[in-house]
Amino acid sequence: MSAGASTTTGRAFEKARAQGRAALVGYLPAGFPDVDGGIAALRAMVDAGCDVIEVGLPYSDPVMDGPTIQDAAQRALEGGVRTADVLRTVEAVAATGTPTLVMTYWNPVERYGVERFAQDLYDAGGAGLITPDLTPDFAPEWIAAADARGLDKVFLVAPSSTDERIAMTTAACRGFVYATAVMGVTGARTTTSDLAGPLVARTRATTTLPVGVGLGVSNGVQAAEVASYADGVIVGSAFVRVLLDNADDRAAGLAAISALTADLAQGVAGGVRA
Amino acid sequence: MSAYDADEFGWFGGPGAFGGRFMPEALIAALDELDAAWQKAMVDPTFVHQFEQLLQNYAGVPSMLYDAHRLSEHAGARILLKREDLNHTGAHKIRNVLGQALLTKRMGKTRVIAETGAGQHGVASATAAAYLGLDCTVYMGEVDTERQALNVARMQLLGAEVIPVRSGSRTLKDAINEALRDWVATVDHTAYLFGTAAGPHPFPSLVLSFVRGIGDEARRQCLDQTGRLPDAIAACVGGGSNAIGLFAGFLDDPEVAIYGFEPGGDGVETGRHAATIFAGSIGVLHGARTYVLQDEDGQTIESHSISAGLDYPGVGPQHAHLSAAGRASYRPVTDAQAMDAMALLARTEGIIPAIESAHAVAGALDVAKERPGETILVNLSGRGDKDMDTALAYFGLGKAGPADPPAGEGVEG
Numbered sequence: 001m002s003a004g005a006s007t008t009t010g011r012a013f014e015k016a017r018a019q020g021r022a023a024l025v026g027y028l029p030a031g032f033p034d035v036d037g038g039i040a041a042l043r044a045m046v047d048a049g050c051d052v053i054e055v056g057l058p059y060s061d062p063v064m065d066g067p068t069i070q071d072a073a074q075r076a077l078e079g080g081v082r083t084a085d086v087l088r089t090v091e092a093v094a095a096t097g098t099p100t101l102v103m104t105y106w107n108p109v110e111r112y113g114v115e116r117f118a119q120d121l122y123d124a125g126g127a128g129l130i131t132p133d134l135t136p137d138f139a140p141e142w143i144a145a146a147d148a149r150g151l152d153k154v155f156l157v158a159p160s161s162t163d164e165r166i167a168m169t170t171a172a173c174r175g176f177v178y179a180t181a182v183m184g185v186t187g188a189r190t191t192t193s194d195l196a197g198p199l200v201a202r203t204r205a206t207t208t209l210p211v212g213v214g215l216g217v218s219n220g221v222q223a224a225e226v227a228s229y230a231d232g233v234i235v236g237s238a239f240v241r242v243l244l245d246n247a248d249d250r251a252a253g254l255a256a257i258s259a260l261t262a263d264l265a266q267g268v269a270g271g272v273r274a
Numbered sequence: 275m276s277a278y279d280a281d282e283f284g285w286f287g288g289p290g291a292f293g294g295r296f297m298p299e300a301l302i303a304a305l306d307e308l309d310a311a312w313q314k315a316m317v318d319p320t321f322v323h324q325f326e327q328l329l330q331n332y333a334g335v336p337s338m339l340y341d342a343h344r345l346s347e348h349a350g351a352r353i354l355l356k357r358e359d360l361n362h363t364g365a366h367k368i369r370n371v372l373g374q375a376l377l378t379k380r381m382g383k384t385r386v387i388a389e390t391g392a393g394q395h396g397v398a399s400a401t402a403a404a405y406l407g408l409d410c411t412v413y414m415g416e417v418d419t420e421r422q423a424l425n426v427a428r429m430q431l432l433g434a435e436v437i438p439v440r441s442g443s444r445t446l447k448d449a450i451n452e453a454l455r456d457w458v459a460t461v462d463h464t465a466y467l468f469g470t471a472a473g474p475h476p477f478p479s480l481v482l483s484f485v486r487g488i489g490d491e492a493r494r495q496c497l498d499q500t501g502r503l504p505d506a507i508a509a510c511v512g513g514g515s516n517a518i519g520l521f522a523g524f525l526d527d528p529e530v531a532i533y534g535f536e537p538g539g540d541g542v543e544t545g546r547h548a549a550t551i552f553a554g555s556i557g558v559l560h561g562a563r564t565y566v567l568q569d570e571d572g573q574t575i576e577s578h579s580i581s582a583g584l585d586y587p588g589v590g591p592q593h594a595h596l597s598a599a600g601r602a603s604y605r606p607v608t609d610a611q612a613m614d615a616m617a618l619l620a621r622t623e624g625i626i627p628a629i630e631s632a633h634a635v636a637g638a639l640d641v642a643k644e645r646p647g648e649t650i651l652v653n654l655s656g657r658g659d660k661d662m663d664t665a666l667a668y669f670g671l672g673k674a675g676p677a678d679p680p681a682g683e684g685v686e687g
Binding site: 060070112135180 | 283290294295296297298299300301302303304441442447448451454455458459461557558559560561563566568570571572573574
């Protein structure tokens, strides 16, 4: 069976594929500018065309994040965001029917309790976890907890991954596979990476799961370029940037989020060409 | 191979216990490459010989084991000091960086990056890079660059680029985050010289292999000089590299008691401390499962210590294992106790220790009360020149005039 067919996330990718386009995956950290403001922004992303949502769990030591996401996560933490707020955000966004995953560094999950986190995420309607600092070979507890509930397990593959590790990783994934397109941290870039295409091809050779490409996409033109070879285009920093740039005017921030989403959605549908 | 060593996945104390490798996939290939190169180097007589020669002819190793008579009189026990403060650059850290930099050359990489708190590891890294002709970038929390401007200048004089880190709490942990971010992007030509026996596998074991000379030498020297093993050994523990280096020489001598002294800051009860094992809880930080200072949600709590070199909210996973297994005891030593010990050692022996190392001396004085007349071997991991600003402010020194004993107690003798 196609593992991708078994979850709501997989179905969102399949729907996009059936429409002849890539899926648009949008990320924001929970709690920024505050919990309700973050929920409003994520809902705007859903309304304007995101197929899958990633809710970031702000963490004090985010080694994979570039300055933009670090800045927002730090502000969320300073605002007092808690793990429970992340789950509340998931619940509010998942209620739209759009698959909603949590992207989190590992320690907050371990601290919350792996079983308890999995259950509370499931109860909130969350689709699963994306784990940037947890690889399948060090994830037996999470894999067991996710398998018991049918939650998505999205692990990352990188340009530096060996074919053997890509196979090991995709075998452990459910929902989709997250391909990090460049060697580096998150953050909008002016051009997308030429490392991404070959990585997607190597990943596809091991799995029927959809492959999403992340790190660096900030506009429709780049989204279209990535969509030409990937099943999903993952956008994070660009959304965060929009909120940071409109910190003093929430209505303007939401409008800008909607506009960016629409541009990216057009891009993944092939409607924007460089 | 000791029963206290890590398995091939980096677990101390069995799968899932302590250590491991909680890292982005983007860095796994680099860690595997490093692991393979290190394993190969350690069984290559040429590499081992090169490393030993460098230690002897450049770093001034083996450091002496010094019988501290006047301090011993004061303590009521025989105190032996392993004089790592006499090494080139003034601390045990030169051993680690020479090992890692030599390995970098062997791997054909041209650039090293390092994180630093107080600046000692940064200075040591810049030194090794200068000596071996490698480019060097050091990440240092902005707060620390201000606290330790002299060390910033040292690194710059040695040809390193020092990048102030402005994210998070702008201290050591954030410098590690930033160095990891650099490494993800530059791993094809860059090696990360990790400053302590912590982080993802293989770093805890790799760093141990380069610093374990401290304990191996001390054990031999103690046997030569006293005819027997010490009753107890002591070291300060921040990340824990000097301590693990000392402890490794004695782990399989069950009759030797092992003490690690953690930075107790203003006192563990105040919450302003860095006593990770004594007062922290098990979590994952910087790639390893270990004891961590964290809140209910697993967010890292900022640590506090008068000693910047111990001011770290995590600890090497092997220490976590040694504590859990009951092989070593970890106790807090407050800022005030450490500063008293610094003054005491200066006045009794004419040795100004690093404040880090003063924690070990202070702890050993307490152990001496429980073990009167016994022999306690203390790792004097570094010298105190770098800490004179702190001492000046703490003791109110620097104005010439009639001699007053420094504030605090315990300086008679």
